[in-house]
Amino acid sequence: MDMISVEPRCSVIIDNDWAGDPDGLVALAHHALSPANRIVAVTSSLTNPMFGPPEGKAEAGARLAGKLLGVMKVKVPGGVHAGPDTGFTGTPRSNPAAHAIVDAAAGEGLPLVLVCAGPLTNVADALLLEPAVASALTLAWVGGAAGEEEEYNQYTDAAAADFVLGNPELAVWQFPAETYRQLAAPVTELDLAFREGGPAGAWLWEHFNSLEVPDFVKFGPLWRLGDSAPLIVTGLDGAGSAYEESGSRRRTYTSVDSRLIVADFVAKLRLQQYT
Template sequence: MDMIRVEPRCRVIIDNDWAGDPDGLVALAHHALSPANRIVGVTSSLTNPMFGPPGGMAQRGADLAAGLLRVLKRPEVSDVQAGSDAPFTGQARDNAAAHAIVDAAAAGGELSLILVCAGPLTNVADALLLDPAVAHSLTLAWVGGAAANEEEYNYFTDPAAADFVLENQQLAVWQFPAETYRQVVAPVAELDHAFRNSGPAGAWLWELYNSLEVPDFVTFGPLWCLGDSAPLVVTGLDDVTSTFTETGTRPSRRTYTSVDTRLIMADFLAKLRLHQ
């Protein structure tokens, strides 16, 4: 018996520093398994130097994302485009990630287009500089920034890019700041059990998590933050159980203040188990 048919509600471009924290790849798997969103592009950005010398990391991330999409049997979207390994300079740069975003925005379609960025905004800034019309064609759902004055990772990996993008008054932005995305946590035991018992995709993610190279001083607790999955409430799911504040201006500027962690996690784990 087939499950109730879920109709697509949006198109998505997914941008992340895939070679950084592996929660981005969990979010990518969730998007790829969600019939409510239609992936039209995947791009890879630079990583913070805390993950090692940045040279080649955008391409390494692209290779990781492409490998996961192939395991998920999504070869049509596994051509992941890498951006620059250097932060945004304010000067036009010819890179594949920026072109992929521009092309997806220009392609049009009946469904709204959401650019999900859960890393530094480098590729988004490069795309807007390459073609300012991108701002009129999509909504940016960004995991990053913080209401409190703190050194939030995604912002401070490339603050020049973040400032350039967020200052664009033509761009609709739905922001998931640190205070919100850090609410999305899962017990390590639940992830371990799910990955071990969920077919090839689960095995791929289990191997990824169990082969992480971290400094000796890094220790892990019983919870793992999956903050990059927060935008699923506006792409593969629905934000009916989330809360946000919104300015009265157009284009839309939202700041999500809470997301339904159990909705996100239950949906992801069920889809992962069903994808055998």
């Protein structure tokens, strides 16, 4: 029995600190399983020092993302590329991740969304290398917070965040901490989904269970999947979400349907066995 046909509605570049919190890899798998979007490039950014010395982490993250896509037999036209292990400097620097973003922005027909669920380092470097990138895509960023709170993705590279968000030509759909923290799944549901999810589920299960985390991180009955928040607009038509607009090019999402996103991921993971 063939799958119900879904037409692609956008292309996506996926940028994340893949060597950090593993919810990014869940989001990558979810995007790869979603026919409504088409992955055209994957880029890997630096991690926060809380995950250990950052040297080599961007490259390690690129290897993790590449392994997952390989297990899923997903080919990405623009490949998987690592950025630098240091924050944004404000001066042009040539790196594979920034060039991959520039190249993807130059060659797309479908609306292009750059989904970043980590620091904005690679995005900032790409905009500095080629300013025309700003008008060629929409940035869906998981990061920032209201008030004075320090948020992980923003403070990991605050200079990059200031540069990117200060670009008036760039359309931004922001999923701040108050919104992305709404997205959680019971650990039991994830465990079962991974066990029944074929090769990709088995790979994710192994990665979660062998994860090295700082001593202060204690696992509870829920796992936050904040990096999956943009799936509501890339893979799911925006259903069950709400946002506030600031001008014509900026949205701040205030709510996402956590159940819709998690249920969609679990179903797509299990359906792999029929494809």
